Amino acid sequence: MRFIFRTNSIPSLMRNFLVLAIAIIFLASCQPKSPKVITPQIVPQPQSIDYNLKKHFNLNSRPILLSESDDAKEVMLFLHDYFKSVGWSSELHESGNAQIHFKENSGLAKEAYSLTVNHEGVTIKASTSKGFFYGTQSLIQMLPTDKHIAVLPYMTINDAPRFEWRGLHLDVGRHFFPVDFVKKYIDLMAFYKFNTFHWHLTEDQGWRIEIKKYPKLTEIGSQRKETIVEKNFNPYVGDGKPYGGFYTQGEIRDVVAYAAKRQVTIVPEIEMPGHSLAALAAYPELGCAPGPYEVGTRWGVYDDIYCPSEKTFEFLEDVLTEVIDLFPGEYIHIGGDEAPKTAWEKSKLAQQVIKREGLKDEFELQSYFIKRMEKFLVSKGKKLIGWDEILEGGLAPDATVMSWRGVAGGIEAAESGHDVVMSPNADMYFDHYQADPATQPLAIGGFTTLESVYHYEPIPEALDEKHHKHVLGAQANVWTEYMKTSDYVEYMAYPRALALSETVWTKPENKDWNAFQSRMGHQYRLLGARNVNYFDAAKDTLAQNNE
Numbered sequence: 001m002r003f004i005f006r007t008n009s010i011p012s013l014m015r016n017f018l019v020l021a022i023a024i025i026f027l028a029s030c031q032p033k034s035p036k037v038i039t040p041q042i043v044p045q046p047q048s049i050d051y052n053l054k055k056h057f058n059l060n061s062r063p064i065l066l067s068e069s070d071d072a073k074e075v076m077l078f079l080h081d082y083f084k085s086v087g088w089s090s091e092l093h094e095s096g097n098a099q100i101h102f103k104e105n106s107g108l109a110k111e112a113y114s115l116t117v118n119h120e121g122v123t124i125k126a127s128t129s130k131g132f133f134y135g136t137q138s139l140i141q142m143l144p145t146d147k148h149i150a151v152l153p154y155m156t157i158n159d160a161p162r163f164e165w166r167g168l169h170l171d172v173g174r175h176f177f178p179v180d181f182v183k184k185y186i187d188l189m190a191f192y193k194f195n196t197f198h199w200h201l202t203e204d205q206g207w208r209i210e211i212k213k214y215p216k217l218t219e220i221g222s223q224r225k226e227t228i229v230e231k232n233f234n235p236y237v238g239d240g241k242p243y244g245g246f247y248t249q250g251e252i253r254d255v256v257a258y259a260a261k262r263q264v265t266i267v268p269e270i271e272m273p274g275h276s277l278a279a280l281a282a283y284p285e286l287g288c289a290p291g292p293y294e295v296g297t298r299w300g301v302y303d304d305i306y307c308p309s310e311k312t313f314e315f316l317e318d319v320l321t322e323v324i325d326l327f328p329g330e331y332i333h334i335g336g337d338e339a340p341k342t343a344w345e346k347s348k349l350a351q352q353v354i355k356r357e358g359l360k361d362e363f364e365l366q367s368y369f370i371k372r373m374e375k376f377l378v379s380k381g382k383k384l385i386g387w388d389e390i391l392e393g394g395l396a397p398d399a400t401v402m403s404w405r406g407v408a409g410g411i412e413a414a415e416s417g418h419d420v421v422m423s424p425n426a427d428m429y430f431d432h433y434q435a436d437p438a439t440q441p442l443a444i445g446g447f448t449t450l451e452s453v454y455h456y457e458p459i460p461e462a463l464d465e466k467h468h469k470h471v472l473g474a475q476a477n478v479w480t481e482y483m484k485t486s487d488y489v490e491y492m493a494y495p496r497a498l499a500l501s502e503t504v505w506t507k508p509e510n511k512d513w514n515a516f517q518s519r520m521g522h523q524y525r526l527l528g529a530r531n532v533n534y535f536d537a538a539k540d541t542l543a544q545n546n547e
C-alpha cells in the first residue's frame, strides 16, 4: 500500500505550518555546515589530556605564529614549512597577536611540553626545543587532512615521554633505500615522537657508507652480483641481477641534519666482528683466510668474519674515526651479533692472540675485540652499544646492550649496572608477519601483531626495581632481507610503529588498547595523507572476526 500525502485533507493553518517547517529544514540543510569540533586523537597518547568539546577555537589556514622562546625558533620554522607543505600559509611574528604561541616554561623536563587551546588560541610551552617539537607534533596530529580550518576544542595537554630511548631501526644492508626514503622514514618517526634512528649501514650483503680512506668498501663492498630468489637456499637460486648502492658522506651529513631538525638522533651501526663479508670482499687481508671473498648473495650468517689482527683494528679505528665525524650522537653501534667462531678456531693468528692475551677461548677473544673498540670509542668521547652477544666472554666496561635474543641479555646487563635497550625479537622485530601469512607478502617468519607490540612492556618483570633505571627504552628492528622496496618497508613498519610509540612514550596507566584502536581511524587518515603504504590492521581484524 502506498502512502499518499493528501494536502487538501489538512486544515489550512496546519498546512501553512507544515510548508514553513519543510522550508526551514530545506534551507538549514543548504547552509554550509559548521565544521565539526575535532576530538583529539593523538598517538602516542599524552600523559594527561583534558578537553571540552562545547568550547572551541577556530584555527584557520593562515595562522600567525609567535615565539617568546629562542628554543622554539627552529620548531616554529619547522611548523611554518609544514603548513606550506599542506597548503596552509602561516606568518611568523615577533610580537602582537597570534593564533599559535610558543612560550618558555623552564620548569618543564627536557622533552616535556604543555599544549593549551582557549580563546587566545594554541599555546605550546616547553623548556627545550625537544619539548616544543613534541608539542608541535601533537598539534599537527589534530589538524584535519582535508580542510583548511581546524576547530579545536578547548584543551590542556601535559605530556612527557616515559623512556629516553624510543627507537626504530632500518637495515639498508640487505636492501638499499635511497636518501629520500630514509628522510621520509625519519619524518614519520618524528611524527610519532621517536627520537632514535638506528641506521644499520654495513652487512654481509652490502657496505652502504662511503669511507674516504677505504674506497673499495663502496667500490666493491656495496655491490653484489645477485640476490637469492625468495627462500631458495637449497638448492640455491639467484636472480642473476647485480644489486648495489651506498650513501656518500655528503648524503649522510644531509640526513643527520634533517634528523636533528626533527629531534631524531642517528645511531650508526658498523658491524663487527661478524656480518662483515662485504668488507672482506673489498679488503681480503682483514679476514683469517686468504680469500678471495665475495659480497653475500644469500641471507643468513656467514662464517667469514674479521680476523683479530692489528691490521683489522687499525682499519676499524680508521672507519670509526670517519663515522664519528659524521654522526654527532653519543652512541656508536658496533653490532657484535652472530659472529661464528669457526674461522678463529682455524686461524693461527687468532689462536696466537688468545694465547698472548691469556684468553680462555674464542668467546673471550670476541670480548677482547669489543673491549678494544670500546676503549677507542671512549677515547673519542663516544659510547659503545652492541647486540646482546657482546655479553659473551665478558662485557666491555661501559657498554650498553641491545637485547634482541629475548630479554635475558637485557636483564643480565642491567643487573650488572649496564644500560640496556630492549628489542626482543618476539615483540620488536617488524620483519615478522603481522597477520596470517597466507594473506601477506613473503616475510622472514615469526608473528608480531599490532596488539602484541602495543602490549609489550620494556621493563622485564624479572628485573628488580633497583635496576629499572638501566632500561633506557625500547626499539623495533626492520630487517630487510625480504623487503625489496620502500613501500614494503612502510607496510611492515606501519602501523606497528604507532603501537610501539605508545609503548615507549605513554605511561602504562595511560595506555588502553581499545582507546588506541579507536584513535587508529584518524591515524590511518594521517598516514594516508603522508602517502604511507601502511598495513590496515583494522581491516584485517574485521576479516578475522567475519571468518
Ligand code: ACM
Binding pocket: 337, 338, 387, 404
Ligand atoms: C640480530 O637480529 N641479528 C641482531
